Amino acid sequence: xxxxxxxxxxxxxxxxxxxxxxxxxxxxxxxxxxxxxxxxxxxxxxxxxxxxxxxxxxxxxxxxxxxxxxxxxxxxxxxxxxxxxxxxxxxxxxxxxxxxxxxxxxxxxxxxxxxxxxxxxxxxxxxxxxxxxxxxxxxxxxxxxxxxxxxxxxxxxxxxxxxxxxxxxxxxxxxxxxxxxxxxxxxxxxxxxxxxxxxxxxxxxxxxxxxxxxxxxxxxxxxxxxxxxxxxxxxxxxxxxxxxxxxxxxxxxxxxxxxxxxxxxxxxxxxxxxxxxxxxxxxx
Amino acid sequence: xxxxxxxxxxxxxxxxxxxxxxxxxxxxxxxxxxxxxxxxxxxxxxxxxxxxxxxxxxxxxxxxxxxxxxxxxxxxxxxxxxxxxxxxxxxxxxxxxxxxxxxxxxxxxxxxxxxxxxxxxxxxxxxxxxxxxxxxxxxxxxxxxxxxxxxxxxxxxxxxxxxxxxxxxxxxxxxxxxxxxxxxxxxxxxxxxxxxxxxxxxxxxxxxxxxxxxxxxxxxxxxxxxxxxxxxxxxxxxxxxxxxxxxxxxxxxxxxxxxxxxxxxxxxxxxxxxxxxxxxxxxxxxxxxxxxxxxxxxxxxxxxxxxxxxxxxxxxxxxxxxxxxxxxxxxxxxxxxxxxx
Amino acid sequence: xxxxxxxxxxxxxxxxxxxxxxxxxxxxxxxxxxxxxxxxxxxxxxxxxxxxxxxxxxxxxxxxxxxxxxxxxxxxxxxxxxxxxxxxxxxxxxxxxxxxxxxxxxxxxxxxxxxxxxxxxxxxxxxxxxxxxxxxxxxxxxxxxxxxxxxxxxxxxxxxxxxxxxxxxxxxxxxxxxxxxxxxxxxxxxxxxxxxxxxxxxxxxxxxxxxxxxxxxxxxxxxxxxxxxxxxxxxxxxxxxxxxxxxxxxxxxxxxxxxx
Numbered sequence: 001x002x003x004x005x006x007x008x009x010x011x012x013x014x015x016x017x018x019x020x021x022x023x024x025x026x027x028x029x030x031x032x033x034x035x036x037x038x039x040x041x042x043x044x045x046x047x048x049x050x051x052x053x054x055x056x057x058x059x060x061x062x063x064x065x066x067x068x069x070x071x072x073x074x075x076x077x078x079x080x081x082x083x084x085x086x087x088x089x090x091x092x093x094x095x096x097x098x099x100x101x102x103x104x105x106x107x108x109x110x111x112x113x114x115x116x117x118x119x120x121x122x123x124x125x126x127x128x129x130x131x132x133x134x135x136x137x138x139x140x141x142x143x144x145x146x147x148x149x150x151x152x153x154x155x156x157x158x159x160x161x162x163x164x165x166x167x168x169x170x171x172x173x174x175x176x177x178x179x180x181x182x183x184x185x186x187x188x189x190x191x192x193x194x195x196x197x198x199x200x201x202x203x204x205x206x207x208x209x210x211x212x213x214x215x216x217x218x219x220x221x222x223x224x225x226x227x228x229x230x231x232x233x234x235x236x237x238x239x240x241x242x243x244x245x246x247x248x249x250x251x252x253x254x255x256x257x258x259x260x261x262x263x264x265x266x267x268x269x270x271x272x273x274x275x276x277x278x279x280x281x282x283x284x
Numbered sequence: 285x286x287x288x289x290x291x292x293x294x295x296x297x298x299x300x301x302x303x304x305x306x307x308x309x310x311x312x313x314x315x316x317x318x319x320x321x322x323x324x325x326x327x328x329x330x331x332x333x334x335x336x337x338x339x340x341x342x343x344x345x346x347x348x349x350x351x352x353x354x355x356x357x358x359x360x361x362x363x364x365x366x367x368x369x370x371x372x373x374x375x376x377x378x379x380x381x382x383x384x385x386x387x388x389x390x391x392x393x394x395x396x397x398x399x400x401x402x403x404x405x406x407x408x409x410x411x412x413x414x415x416x417x418x419x420x421x422x423x424x425x426x427x428x429x430x431x432x433x434x435x436x437x438x439x440x441x442x443x444x445x446x447x448x449x450x451x452x453x454x455x456x457x458x459x460x461x462x463x464x465x466x467x468x469x470x471x472x473x474x475x476x477x478x479x480x481x482x483x484x485x486x487x488x489x490x491x492x493x494x495x496x497x498x499x500x501x502x503x504x505x506x507x508x509x510x511x512x513x514x515x516x517x518x519x520x521x522x523x524x525x526x527x528x529x530x531x532x533x534x535x536x537x538x539x540x541x542x543x544x545x546x547x548x549x550x551x552x553x554x555x556x557x558x559x560x561x562x563x564x565x566x567x568x569x570x571x572x573x574x575x576x577x578x579x580x581x582x583x584x585x586x587x588x589x590x591x592x593x594x595x596x597x598x599x600x601x602x603x604x605x606x607x608x609x610x611x612x613x614x615x616x617x618x619x620x621x622x623x624x625x
Numbered sequence: 626x627x628x629x630x631x632x633x634x635x636x637x638x639x640x641x642x643x644x645x646x647x648x649x650x651x652x653x654x655x656x657x658x659x660x661x662x663x664x665x666x667x668x669x670x671x672x673x674x675x676x677x678x679x680x681x682x683x684x685x686x687x688x689x690x691x692x693x694x695x696x697x698x699x700x701x702x703x704x705x706x707x708x709x710x711x712x713x714x715x716x717x718x719x720x721x722x723x724x725x726x727x728x729x730x731x732x733x734x735x736x737x738x739x740x741x742x743x744x745x746x747x748x749x750x751x752x753x754x755x756x757x758x759x760x761x762x763x764x765x766x767x768x769x770x771x772x773x774x775x776x777x778x779x780x781x782x783x784x785x786x787x788x789x790x791x792x793x794x795x796x797x798x799x800x801x802x803x804x805x806x807x808x809x810x811x812x813x814x815x816x817x818x819x820x821x822x823x824x825x826x827x828x829x830x831x832x833x834x835x836x837x838x839x840x841x842x843x844x845x846x847x848x849x850x851x852x853x854x855x856x857x858x859x860x861x862x863x864x865x866x867x868x869x870x871x872x873x874x875x876x877x878x879x880x881x882x883x884x885x
Contacts, residue, residue, distance in 0.1 A: 058780070089785075
């Protein structure tokens with residue numbers, strides 16, 4: 001038997017400390033964690049769009065998109081919604097507790113390809129979590145990107161993730177920040193109201209061939225956003241989408257996230273292009 | 285490749301001899317089936333075995349095992365005490381499946397639970413004459429050039445032994461008295477005749493050409509719905525399949541403690557829970573969709589990636605499925621051939 | 626586990642053979658941990674100083690077959706935060722509920738008991754406990770499998786919801802490399818029945834009787850057709866389907882056969 005050498009056991013979680021947590025919106029909390037080992041904490045590299053597996057002993061593991069940017073090493077940030085067994089247990093955690101985390105996994109956004117081009121980021125609902133990573137990454141490496149547009153839609157102001165952070169982005173002159181809510185129940189919302197697709201009217205000087213778009217949001221959003229993007233003549237392979245599947249192992253072995261018979265979402269995704277979606281049946 | 289000879293009556297002595305390299309596992313008859321079992325009595329090995337009920341995978345990634353122990357947030361795993369094993373009697377189809385699994389468990393990420401067991405496993409392959417369920421000629425897995433340490437071809441009064449690895453070479457040198465180095469021209473002739481005879485014995489006719497295109501064009505075929513109506517969702521076909529590696533993970537804790545094991549257990553894409561995501565949404569709600577995934581994976585997706593199907597023609601699914609949903613029936617139906625529904 | 630973190634647990638048995646409670650009692654290697662990890666407030670099969678205090682977890686075996694049991698069941702539910710049904714009788718009604726839903730219970734009852742007057746109890750058709758109260762978790766089996774029970778119990782007392790895979794018996798049966806009885810034309814309910822027993826019957830060459838109750842994805846009509854093809858009669862198949870599946874089989878059977 002040749003060619004197989006023992007590597008580090010990828011299934012063993014690393015110890016990380018929960019540094020800080022606070023609610024973002026109702027039912028979604030923000031978690032900052034850091035590897036207990038400082039050297040590891042500072043050297044842990046990843047790509048926007050990648051995810052980590054968070055482990056609760058006795059309950060199990062679940063995948064979570066990284067919301068922080070690798071351009072700010074040390075802390076890993078997650079936005080986590082309480083939906084099931086593992087997230088219920090994560091919501092019981094207190095600051096300073098130790099948790100098990102492994103990763104990063106997944107292909108991540110092709111940032112090297114995006115560099116030098118314009119970038120439109122379209123987020124809806126929880127889609128803000130992975131796309132915040134890409135947004136902050138692009139802003140932290142501002143000179144390597146062309147125009148950057150942020151289009152963010154939420155149902156109401158109180159349901160907008162990272163609301164204060166993004167509201168402040170309106171004052172940056174190196175970013176076009178377009179925020180919208182379906183309904184303004186406060187009467188004080190300073191930005192747009194209406195669906196996120198209406199924000200596309202604001203995009204007037206797009207050069208399709210040198211524009212990448214990253215989309216993440218509820219399933220119903222994709223169809224309408226893609227229609228707008230095709231109207232703008234954005235090439236299908238430059239429309240990037242993140243897709244959710246039940247990733248259990250993160251390393252392309254357990255099979256649960258398989259799509260169309262050959263795509264392991266956890267290794268080949270979770271970032272796909274719109275061309276992949278058309279080309280590979282069963283992707284969405 | 286080095287080849288040597290072994291007289292038929294010396295096989296028990298030879299197997300006894302190679303046991304110095306590890307536990308000997310081979311096909312042993314149990315009731316109506318043959319089962320891969322550890323055996324000290326080499327005479328128990330059933331050389332007439334066509335297919336063992338479970339393939340070798342049960343030894344390289346067992347149906348259920350503990351991946352690691354946890355105590356609070358301390359995780360410990362122990363892979364050091366795995367035994368050395370020799371698996372005797374794998375036919376070419378299973379050796380091809382083994383090569384697929386070797387690749388699968390090492391690509392992108394190394395799976396130590398598989399690779400550590402694999403490193404300690406030696407393979408002694410064994411030739412066979414196909415029965416009515418074998419179709420390895422169609423999957424092009426009827427001969428092997430790699431994936432074994434030794435491979436025995438049964439040529440009536442002696443075995444021709446192909447030596448496929450350094451360990452295999454050591455095995456033949458462990459018992460020099462019974463190993464015959466001299467291959468004669470008539471031995472070659474015998475081998476060629478045996479191949480001719482073996483090739484003439486395939487009874488199943490199944491055409492696997494153009495499968496990727498056929499699958500692409502059959503995505504919305506009514507066949508999936510019809511077969512889905514029949515499918516019992518029992519998972520048996522995936523369990524016996526030598527190239528099905530999917531698994532499920534769960535934590536098992538001890539009463540009153542935050543201490544326990546993270547368990548890995550065979551799973552099946554035919555089980556409903558398999559494709560469930562958070563909040564109960566299921567990407568493959570119907571049996572038809574799940575069946576389609578299984579066959580697409582085996583016969584289309586794999587071909588796209590490796591140029592060959594992930595089916596090795598062992599016939600286990602044909603033997604196992606109570607309602608006759610197997611590679612042969614699905615392929616025939618997709619090709620528009622007459623199959624009793 | 627700290628004394629004040631331990632859960633208050635009670636075990637109760639209604640109509641059934643007590644086999645589930647006995648399975649627990651017979652697990653000698655687990656008993657010390659079992660008794661140490663919780664406060665057992667009531668377990669009349671195992672101890673005498675039982676009380677009716679409020680509980681974190683009530684484990685209930687047996688079906689409900691008289692009015693008084695139904696009242697008692699409701700009373701237990703009221704003082705329990707979590708209610709766990711253990712065993713086939715509590716989960717599906719057991720063999721005493723095999724004719725559940727097929728009307729004519731009065732007639733059958735009179736055939737056996739005539740006009741006998743029941744002074745202490747008011748008999749009713751035997752039903753699983755979830756007909757009367759909400760059940761938080763089901764641990765099926767006839768009797769329960771000790772490993773599966775203690776696995777679930779360990780999680781439940783830490784407020785975790787255990788996962789019981791939705792595999793049929795066939796999965797475990799293939800793992801054990803048994804001969805497939807269905808292929809031999811024997812009326813085996815493996816594909817319809819939830820696993821957890823480690824395929825104990827087929828491993829002894831006996832067909833699965835379905836005592837774990839139906840698996841969620843049971844394809845009842847396909848199994849029905851298959852058994853008919855193998856030469857079994859509709860009556861034989863129906864009887865076997867109903868034997869242990871009580872409330873669990875009514876809907877799918879109705880779907881295939883129309884009326885029962």
